Every structure is written in structure tokens, then in C-alpha cells.
Amino acid sequence: MLSFEGIGTLWQVETAEPVVAEVGRRIRDRVDAFDLAYSRFRDDSLVSRLRAAPASVELPADAPRLFELYRKLYAATGGAVTPLVGASLERLGYDSAYRLTPAGAPVPAPPWEDAIAWDGRTLSALRPVTVDIGAAGKGYLVDLVSEMLVDAGHTEFVVDASGDLYRRGPGTIRVGLEHPADPTRAIGVVELGTGAVCASATNRRAWGDGLHHVIDPVTGMPATRVLATWALASTALEADGLATALFFTEPEYLTRDFDFQYVVVDSTGRVTYSPDLTGEIFT
Incomplete structure (x- = not known):
């Protein structure tokens, strides 16, 4: 198993055949390069150049899939995923200093059209902006690592970036769904074949009373209606983005534009899930 730290999280790559040292090095380098391009926690990242003043940056060749998904989710959620x-x-x-203490009144997110322009390669800030791709970026990087394994000849593997998971291979594996109020329990399991499952929860990346990483862009405050979500899709990019979208949009609206399965735990503890879910929810 290949295990390493990258983009602030633990990566575990399990393969049927050993990952040779050179492939492992290239994977770690790829994760570092992604961080250097997209991390808002680094002053030397590409997106950090857009913070101080209107500017344009040419993003890496991997950027179109990421920003095309963001545009699609932005439209499907009425601007809630941005x-x-x-x-x-x-x-x-x-923030980059991890102050973990609020500093003033909440800041709503600006509308896409008023703040940035994307032409397929260049991201332009029409005003100073702090870009954060946390809603889908880690899932996308899971896909990119998975593609590297396929290119290296691996046909059976699991890439797990702290809960954002892509699997390739025959049959299925069982993946537990962690209870948002008790990490020692599961609310159910899903059967994962070749594809991805990603989760988002308010008990992860939380740092104070009611403070967590899933932000309502209208208010600038953490979302309160949902506690945890899971999405299963053909790619981790889509699964990760949809797990965030489920905090703001009813699943039936998202299924008009995306092919996926879901599990949602709302703030009352009620669980809803896809009628065709390949798994089991414990009652």
C-alpha cells in the first residue's frame, strides 16, 4: 500500500500489484503540483495571485474538467456550489494561518459573473477573489491519481483520500457510511464497484460552535439544513461536487443533470437515499 500526506490530508492507495517506486514518486509529485496550482492556503499558488487585485492566471491542462463541473453545479444549485x-x-x-476564530461579520460569496471569467484555460478575476475548490477539488485529484495508476498498468486498485474514494476492479467492496454524530458507528453501507463514493459532513473540518467548511454562499455562514451526505458516481470529481450540492439542493433536482446515487442525513437525523441505492441503510 502506498500511503502519504498531500493537500493536507492522508492518502492511501491499495493495489493488487505493488506500485513501483517511480510511479509512487510521480503520484506524490502530481499531488504536490495540484496543491501548488489550486491551494488557497499557499501564498505561492496560482489562484492566490487573484487575491490582491484583478488579474488573470493560466491554469494547468487539468483545469477544464474541474471548472466545467463547477459551472454545471453552479447552475444546477442556483449558485450554491461555487x-x-x-x-x-x-x-x-x-485561513492559511488556521486562526479558527471569526474576524468580523460573515462575507457572502460574490456571484460568478461579477467576480471571475473562465475561458477554458485562463481564469480571470474581475475583482479580488479568494478561490476555493474544496467542494470538488480533492475528488478530482483522486481521479487524476487513479488515471496515473491506469496508465501504469494497474487494473485493480482503491484510491482513498480521507473519505473521497475511487475504486477500479471486478466485483464490489462494502464501504461504511460514518454516523455524523458518532464516528464509531455507521448509518449504512454501500456496495462500490468501479466508480467513486465521496462524503461531506459538518463534523469534519469543524473548528467551533456551528463552524464548519460547508458554506452557504448567500449568507457566508456554514450550512445548517444537512449534517452529512454521500454521493456515488462514475468519477470522484462528480461524487465530491455532488456531495456538497446535496447540502443545498434536493436530490431530485440534481438527478436531472447527473447520474448518481445519494444518501443524505438532515439536521433532524432523518435519512433519505436513492431508491436504487446499491447498499443498505440501517434503521
């Missing part, structure tokens, strides 16, 4: 919540998170204390 890469422009970075300033909101920083105001609440989740």
Missing part, C-alpha cells in the same frame, strides 16, 4: 467561498471561509477563521 469556487468563490474562500473569503467566507477565511472570515470565519479557516
Whole structure:
């Protein structure tokens, strides 16, 4: 098993055949390069150049899939999923210094059309913006690592980035769904074949009373209607983005544009899930 730290999280790559040292090195380098391009926690990242003043940056060749998904989710959720919540998170204390203490009134996210322009390669800030791709970026990087394994000849593997998981291989594996109020318990299990399952929960990346990483862009405050979500899709990019979208949008609206399965735990503890869920919810 290949295990390492990257983009602030633990990665575990399990393969049927050993990952040779050179492939492992390239994977770690790829994760570091992604961080250097997209991390708002680094002053030397590409997106950090957009913080101080209107500017443009040419993003890596992997950027189109990521920003095309963001545009699609932005439209499907009425603007609730956006890469422009970075300033909101920083105001609440989740910044590069990890102050973890709010500093002033909440900051709503600006509308996409008023703040950034994306032409397929260049991201332009029409005003100073703090870009945050946390809603889908980690899932996308899971896909990119998975593609590297396929290119290296691996046909059976699991890439797990702290809960954002992509699997390739025959049959299925059982993946537990962690109870949002008790990490020692599961609310159910799903059967995962070749594809991805990603989760989002308010008890993860939380740093104070009611403060967590899933931000309502309208208010600039953490979302309160949902406690935890899971999405199963063909790619981790979509699964990760949809897990965030489920905090703000009813699943039936998202299934018009996306092919996925879901589990949602709302703030009352009620669990809803796909009628065709390949798994079991414990009652």
C-alpha cells in the first residue's frame, strides 16, 4: 500500500500489484503540483495571485474538467456550489494561518459573473477573489491519481483520500457510511464497484460552535439544513461536487443533470437515499 500526506490530508492507495517506486514518486509529485496550482492556503499558488487585485492566471491542462463541473453545479444549485467561498471561509477563521476564530461579520460569496471569467484555460478575476475548490477539488485529484495508476498498468486498485474514494476492479467492496454524530458507528453501507463514493459532513473540518467548511454562499455562514451526505458516481470529481450540492439542493433536482446515487442525513437525523441505492441503510 502506498500511503502519504498531500493537500493536507492522508492518502492511501491499495493495489493488487505493488506500485513501483517511480510511479509512487510521480503520484506524490502530481499531488504536490495540484496543491501548488489550486491551494488557497499557499501564498505561492496560482489562484492566490487573484487575491490582491484583478488579474488573470493560466491554469494547468487539468483545469477544464474541474471548472466545467463547477459551472454545471453552479447552475444546477442556483449558485450554491461555487469556487468563490474562500473569503467566507477565511472570515470565519479557516485561513492559511488556521486562526479558527471569526474576524468580523460573515462575507457572502460574490456571484460568478461579477467576480471571475473562465475561458477554458485562463481564469480571470474581475475583482479580488479568494478561490476555493474544496467542494470538488480533492475528488478530482483522486481521479487524476487513479488515471496515473491506469496508465501504469494497474487494473485493480482503491484510491482513498480521507473519505473521497475511487475504486477500479471486478466485483464490489462494502464501504461504511460514518454516523455524523458518532464516528464509531455507521448509518449504512454501500456496495462500490468501479466508480467513486465521496462524503461531506459538518463534523469534519469543524473548528467551533456551528463552524464548519460547508458554506452557504448567500449568507457566508456554514450550512445548517444537512449534517452529512454521500454521493456515488462514475468519477470522484462528480461524487465530491455532488456531495456538497446535496447540502443545498434536493436530490431530485440534481438527478436531472447527473447520474448518481445519494444518501443524505438532515439536521433532524432523518435519512433519505436513492431508491436504487446499491447498499443498505440501517434503521
